[in-house]
Amino acid sequence: MILFQAQDLSVRFGGIRAVDAVSFDVRQGEVFSIIGPNGAGKTTIFNLISRIYNSTSGKLIFEGKEISHTPAWQIAGLGIARTFQNIELFPNATLLQNLLIGRHCHSRAGFVSQLAFLPSVRKTELAHREKVEDVIAFLGLQRYRNALIANLPYGVRKVVELGRALCIEPKLLLLDEPSSGLNVEETEGMGFWIEDIKKDLRITVIMVEHDMALVNQVSDRVMALNYGKVLALGTPQEVKTHPEVVKAYLGAEVAA
Amino acid sequence: MRYLFRTQYQQDIALFRHNGDRFWYGLLVLLVLAAPAILGEFYIGELGAVFIFAIAGVGLMLLVGYTGLISLGHAAFLGIGAYVNAVLLAQGVPFLVTLPVAGLFTALCGAAIGRPTLRMSGLYLAIATLAFGSIVGTVFQKWTAVTGGFDGFAVPTPTIFGVAVEGATGIYYVSLAVLVFVLWVSANLLRSPAGRAMVAIRDSEVSAQSMGIHLAWYKTLVFAISAGMTGLAGALFAHYVRYLAPDAFDVLLSVQFVTIVFVGGLGSLRGAIFGAIFVRLLPQLIAIVRDDLPFGIGRLPGLEPSLFGLALVLVILFQPAGLNGMWLKMKTWFQAFPFKRQASFRRQKSYAKSERLR
Amino acid sequence: MEDAARILQLVVNGAASGCIYGLIALGFVLIYKATEMVNFAQGDVMMLGGFVAFSLIANFHLPYWVGGLLAILITAAFGYALDALVIRRVIGQPQFAVVMLTLGLGFIFRAVAGITWGYDSVGFGTPFTNKTVNIGGLILGEDNLSIIVGTVLLCGVLYLFFSKTRIGVAMQAASQNQLAAYYMGIPVRTIFSLIWAISAGVACLAGILLSPVSMIDVNMGFLGIKAFAAAVIGGFGSIPGSLVGGVIVGIVEQFAGYKLPAGFQEVTSNVVLLLMLFIRPQGLFAERMGKRV
Numbered sequence: 001m002i003l004f005q006a007q008d009l010s011v012r013f014g015g016i017r018a019v020d021a022v023s024f025d026v027r028q029g030e031v032f033s034i035i036g037p038n039g040a041g042k043t044t045i046f047n048l049i050s051r052i053y054n055s056t057s058g059k060l061i062f063e064g065k066e067i068s069h070t071p072a073w074q075i076a077g078l079g080i081a082r083t084f085q086n087i088e089l090f091p092n093a094t095l096l097q098n099l100l101i102g103r104h105c106h107s108r109a110g111f112v113s114q115l116a117f118l119p120s121v122r123k124t125e126l127a128h129r130e131k132v133e134d135v136i137a138f139l140g141l142q143r144y145r146n147a148l149i150a151n152l153p154y155g156v157r158k159v160v161e162l163g164r165a166l167c168i169e170p171k172l173l174l175l176d177e178p179s180s181g182l183n184v185e186e187t188e189g190m191g192f193w194i195e196d197i198k199k200d201l202r203i204t205v206i207m208v209e210h211d212m213a214l215v216n217q218v219s220d221r222v223m224a225l226n227y228g229k230v231l232a233l234g235t236p237q238e239v240k241t242h243p244e245v246v247k248a249y250l251g252a253e254v255a256a
Numbered sequence: 257m258r259y260l261f262r263t264q265y266q267q268d269i270a271l272f273r274h275n276g277d278r279f280w281y282g283l284l285v286l287l288v289l290a291a292p293a294i295l296g297e298f299y300i301g302e303l304g305a306v307f308i309f310a311i312a313g314v315g316l317m318l319l320v321g322y323t324g325l326i327s328l329g330h331a332a333f334l335g336i337g338a339y340v341n342a343v344l345l346a347q348g349v350p351f352l353v354t355l356p357v358a359g360l361f362t363a364l365c366g367a368a369i370g371r372p373t374l375r376m377s378g379l380y381l382a383i384a385t386l387a388f389g390s391i392v393g394t395v396f397q398k399w400t401a402v403t404g405g406f407d408g409f410a411v412p413t414p415t416i417f418g419v420a421v422e423g424a425t426g427i428y429y430v431s432l433a434v435l436v437f438v439l440w441v442s443a444n445l446l447r448s449p450a451g452r453a454m455v456a457i458r459d460s461e462v463s464a465q466s467m468g469i470h471l472a473w474y475k476t477l478v479f480a481i482s483a484g485m486t487g488l489a490g491a492l493f494a495h496y497v498r499y500l501a502p503d504a505f506d507v508l509l510s511v512q513f514v515t516i517v518f519v520g521g522l523g524s525l526r527g528a529i530f531g532a533i534f535v536r537l538l539p540q541l542i543a544i545v546r547d548d549l550p551f552g553i554g555r556l557p558g559l560e561p562s563l564f565g566l567a568l569v570l571v572i573l574f575q576p577a578g579l580n581g582m583w584l585k586m587k588t589w590f591q592a593f594p595f596k597r598q599a600s601f602r603r604q605k606s607y608a609k610s611e612r613l614r
Numbered sequence: 615m616e617d618a619a620r621i622l623q624l625v626v627n628g629a630a631s632g633c634i635y636g637l638i639a640l641g642f643v644l645i646y647k648a649t650e651m652v653n654f655a656q657g658d659v660m661m662l663g664g665f666v667a668f669s670l671i672a673n674f675h676l677p678y679w680v681g682g683l684l685a686i687l688i689t690a691a692f693g694y695a696l697d698a699l700v701i702r703r704v705i706g707q708p709q710f711a712v713v714m715l716t717l718g719l720g721f722i723f724r725a726v727a728g729i730t731w732g733y734d735s736v737g738f739g740t741p742f743t744n745k746t747v748n749i750g751g752l753i754l755g756e757d758n759l760s761i762i763v764g765t766v767l768l769c770g771v772l773y774l775f776f777s778k779t780r781i782g783v784a785m786q787a788a789s790q791n792q793l794a795a796y797y798m799g800i801p802v803r804t805i806f807s808l809i810w811a812i813s814a815g816v817a818c819l820a821g822i823l824l825s826p827v828s829m830i831d832v833n834m835g836f837l838g839i840k841a842f843a844a845a846v847i848g849g850f851g852s853i854p855g856s857l858v859g860g861v862i863v864g865i866v867e868q869f870a871g872y873k874l875p876a877g878f879q880e881v882t883s884n885v886v887l888l889l890m891l892f893i894r895p896q897g898l899f900a901e902r903m904g905k906r907v
Contacts, residue, residue: 050466076468088463092523093455096268100449101456105468107449111477117444122269125448129265168467326710372892378709379652379850383842384891387884390839394881507839511717518714558728565721572715573703 003028003204004049004172009058010228011048018044020228021058026172031198031205033215035239036225037248042208043085044228046174049206050082051075062172076105081170083161085177085208091150095160098149099135102167103128135163139193155186162193166201173197175207179214187214194218212240224248269447288432292425301424301496306536307431308492313516313528314438315485320514321522322446323478324458326382329369329389330513333483335396335505337362337490339403342411342500351414351421355434358491359484366483370476389510396502409500421495431492438485442525445481454478486513515564519571521580530579538564623754624868630758630827632864633765637820638841639848639856640772641813647851648789648809651701651712655720656817657838662723663689663818664830665731672738686818693814697807705792720835728832735829743826757826764823768816769857776853785809840867843887849897858898862886 004026011019019041026032034042047053049060051072060068062078070078081102090098106128109121136142139159144152149160158181165173178194179187191214197203198218209215215222215236222239224231232242239245260274272278292300312334319325341358345351373384396403403409414421421430445451453474456464465471494500512535520531542560575581641656653659667685670676676684700719704711745756776782788795788802795802821830828834843863848855863883871879890897 052462052465071470072465073468073470076466082466084463084466088460088466090456090459090463092459093452097452097455101452101464101467101469104449104453104456109449111450114448114450115441115444117448121448125269126265129268164467320710326713376891376895379646380846380891380895382710382713383846384888386839386842387887387891390884391881391888394877398877514714514717518710556729557733558725561721562725565718565725568718569700569715569722572707572711572718573700576704576707576711 001028002026003063004206005059005061006045006049007059007061009045009048009055009060011044011053011055017228019048019055022225022228022230023058024223024230024233026204026206027220028204029198029202030220031194031207031218033207033209033219033222033236034225035209035212035215035222036231039227040225041228042225043176045225046082046176046206046208049075049080049174076168076170079168079171080174081165081168081172082174083165083176083178085180087154087157087161089149089157089161089164092148094146094148095141095144095152096132096146098160098164099132099167100128102164103131105168131169132167135166138166138196139163154181155183158182158186158190162190166197166203170203173203173205175205175209177208177210179209179211187211190214191217216240271443271447292428297424300428302536302540304424304428304431305496306532307428307435308489308496309513309516309536310529310532311431311435311438311489311492312486312513313520313532314435314442314525315482315489316513316517317520317522317525317528318442318445318454318485319478319482320517321524321527322451322458323454323475324378325475325478326378326514327385327482328382328507328510328514329385329387329392330482330486331505331507331509332389332392333362333366333486334490334493334509334513335392335502336365337487338494338500338505339396339409339490340487341491342409342494343402345412345414346409351416354414355488355491359488362487362490363480363484365487367476367480369483370479371472373479374472374475386507386510389505389507393502393505393507396505403500403502405502411494411498411500414495427492427496430495434488434492438488439525446525450474450477515568519568519578521578521583524580526583527578527580530583534567534579538567620872624872625865626754626758626762628865628868629861630761630864631867632844632861633761633857634820634824634837634860635841635844635863636857636860637765637768637816637823638838639844639860640769640853641817641820642841642845643848643850643853643856644809644813644816646845647853648785649806650709650789652709652716653810653813654713654716654838655723655835656813657835657841658720658723658727659689659693659814659835660817660821660824660837661830661832661835662692662727663814664821664825664834665727665736667818667822667825668731668736668738668830672736678738678740682819682822685822686815689818690811690815693817694807694811696814697810698803701810702803702806724832724835731832733832735831737825737829740822740826755827761823761827764819765857768819769854772812772816772853781805781808840883843883843890845897846887847890847897849899852897852899855897855899 002025006025007023009019009022010017022041022045024032034045036042044053048055051067051070055068058068059066062080067075067078090101093101107124109124113121136145139162141156141159141163144156144160149157152160158178162175162178165175175194178190182190194205194207195218198205207215207219219236221234222236223233224239224242224245226248231244231248232239234242262268267273272281291303295303312330316327316330319327337358340361341354344354344357349357369385369388373381376384397405399405400407416430421427453464453469456467456469457471457474461471497504516528516531516535518531519534520529521527539560542563546559571578577584638656638660641659642652645651645653663685666688667682670681670685671678674681696719701712701715704715740757740760742756742760746753747756747759776785784795784800785805785808787798788800788805792802821834824830824834840863841860844860845856846859847862848857848859863886866886867879867882870882
């Protein structure tokens with residue numbers, strides 16, 4: 001079943017076509033990777049899906065409904081979560097508060113009830129805390145619970161970023177370079193988590209990645225981009241050996 | 257040295273962390289309630305003013321300290337609350353109605369200024385609120401039909417259930433009640449989803465949106481709440497000064513409010529109280545020590561604003577966490593005794609990050 | 615014919631007062647462009663510069679041009695010292711901290727000025743006071759014209775400085791990424807202090823040019839608030855913009871004073887400011903910037 005579809009997606013910044021007529025679809029339950037050289041437009045696609053940028057043409061369809069014009073703040077409520085390449089956590093809050101903010105789209109507490117902190121609000125707060133503790137247990141972040149994000153090392157922050165996205169209980173998870181800045185062990189761990197997310201939590205994942213080992217390990221299908229255009233789409237093996245992809249990464253002489 | 261052993265999630269969302277806190281705060285409440293019996297009328301009057309400024313301080317703290325939106329025009333909201341309250345009282349409306357109405361009306365004004373300023377970042381918002389405060393000040397002066405302009409507006413004495421609220425003691429208790437209410441509402445807000453949304457907006461707007469936080473709604477809301485609380489403070493302020501003059505609500509008053517928030521310590525409710533104490537009591541302190549200062553410094557004109565400015569500069573340079581920061585350091589020192597070391601609170605060297613790209 | 619003369623008079627007056635706003639706004643923008651801090655005490659620096667010029671020219675009887683130049687240099691040195699001793703310590707704190715710091719400094723400046731020079735208005739003799747010039751049948755005050763000419767000359771000098779010298783480029787680098795500028799060997803802190811020095815010098819010039827039109831007194835720094843309108847209209851990152859913005863504010867103010875009932879003139883600059891912020895917040899000339907996430 002097709003969970004998400006991009007049809008002819010394009011965006012221009014001035015004269016630059018950052019994303020040029022990109023079309024792809026993502027099936028439910030799969031891990032779909034987007035690879036390509038720096039500046040190919042991968043993160044831009046994520047920003048388009050998150051509706052942080054407006055596309056100049058093309059359509060985004062999620063669960064059969066078009067979301068090309070949905071305001072950015074409604075995306076999380078629909079079930080799409082994302083992580084950011086350069087970690088956009090809230091540095092002056094604790095880890096727990098960051099994860100609880102991830103639960104925001106599920107908060108049904110009315111505003112006036114919050115002002116008085118009625119028992120209904122208290123109940124939902126405790127329910128959210130339970131869910132957040134599940135995520136903390138899943139990712140092994142127990143000892144950092146009350147630490148300020150500003151005091152945490154980079155590797156831990158990457159994991160918190162993932163955790164915050166998981167707190168949204170998404171149907172579709174967009175991971176932007178989950179292994180950047182991580183060492184070999186941490187990257188392996190990230191790979192195992194992505195597999196767990198797919199198998200146990202049954203979340204569909206779209207991943208932007210540079211680490212080819214990780215891509216090969218977890219992906220079901222891969223799309224290669226260059227200069228905003230799709231070069232190849234298929235299984236990791238197919239894309240790895242595709243002549244256009246080899247040319248983009250290694251140069252024309254090697255391909256020939 | 258206290259170690260908090262938590263066994264329930266309830267404990268994390270409770271207002272007081274442990275019984276020690278409850279004991280000390282309880283003692284404070286008793287002292288504050290009993291104060292009029294112990295201190296003279298002058299001091300009670302001053303404490304009443306401290307409470308009023310603390311109410312405005314809490315309102316502004318929610319906006320600046322927790323949501324990261326700067327306002328240099330909050331004196332306007334104080335004035336709106338003051339005039340609405342006074343005008344309605346003069347029409348014969350009972351005080352128990354005019355007080356909340358003043359707060360609500362000011363909240364609406366806050367929402368009105370919050371809405372157009374949604375996309376403005378720190379600096380522009382500061383300038384816009386500065387301009388707004390200035391314009392409202394002029395409106396107070398010119399709209400003589402309602403406000404009496406420079407002739408002033410005599411504020412009628414309020415009555416609650418037939419009992420006249422008179423004198424310093426009356427203001428003291430009413431202000432105290434409103435302050436406790438405002439603190440309770442703020443604490444509730446901060447431990448619920450809305451409070452976290454505010455902090456998210458302060459730290460990273462893009463990220464907050466991706467988490468499902470509706471920026472426009474929350475920013476307008478916080479402006480409204482902040483203005484509303486300041487409006488309540490304004491209504492009480494009207495009774496404190498007894499006679500409203502339009503030039504009381506000028507830029508310098510707005511700067512005093514921002515000083516309360518800043519010197520008190522950004523991002524803490526306790527800071528608003530400390531800041532209010534500082535801002536209200538500094539002039540009194542200067543008046544007391546004035547004659548004892550060497551070299552005849554005390555007799556120089558313009559001493560008060562300069563010491564105010566000096567205090568502000570010193571706090572920013574040497575104690576950016578404000579009075580609340582100093583309080584926490586002292587508490588930690590006592591709790592960790594004798595293990596506290598200088599390095600525990602040493603500031604990290606930091607580089608300027610561009611706020612143009614937030 | 616009478617009306618055209620009146621209008622031209624208003625335009626010249628507006629342009630002159632607008633140039634003063636523009637000069638103060640220029641000071642803001644210079645510091646903001648380089649260091650992303652806003653100096654809310656810029657108007658008060660202008661006031662101090664004016665008083666220093668007063669002391670040199672009226673009390674020490676130095677000739678106008680010598681005294682003026684010396685005052686500018688002294689004020690520039692003061693600006694450098696201010697940054698080196700005080701402002702530098704708050705690098706890395708949020709923008710808001712600097713706003714509060716400069717507000718506090720403004721209080722201190724006003725008090726020091728009051729103690730040193732008193733709270734009355736003072737003035738000093740200039741070659742332009744009470745002299746008029748006849749252009750095509752129109753009588754214009756030389757004092758107003760001197761403001762306009764002085765401002766234009768200053769802008770020419772600054773333009774050359776920033777576009778043709780290495781320091782100008784270095785200043786831009788330091789403003790965009792401080793850490794990277796350090797790595798490139800740019801003496802970031804010295805450059806910031808130089809910017810503050812230039813900004814203070816410009817403020818002093820504004821004070822000197824203003825003195826024949828309106829006297830120097832402790833509260834003249836409050837013009838700084840009108841200068842904000844100028845800076846915002848021009849766009850806070852743009853140097854020519856702040857002058858254009860200032861002139862627009864000045865001229866609109868003059869016409870408001872002429873057409874509207876009394877007491878509304880003071881509100882005009884604020885209303886224009888708010889309108890600009892609502893309609894086109896980046897100002898007339900500024901760059902639009904967004905963050906890449």
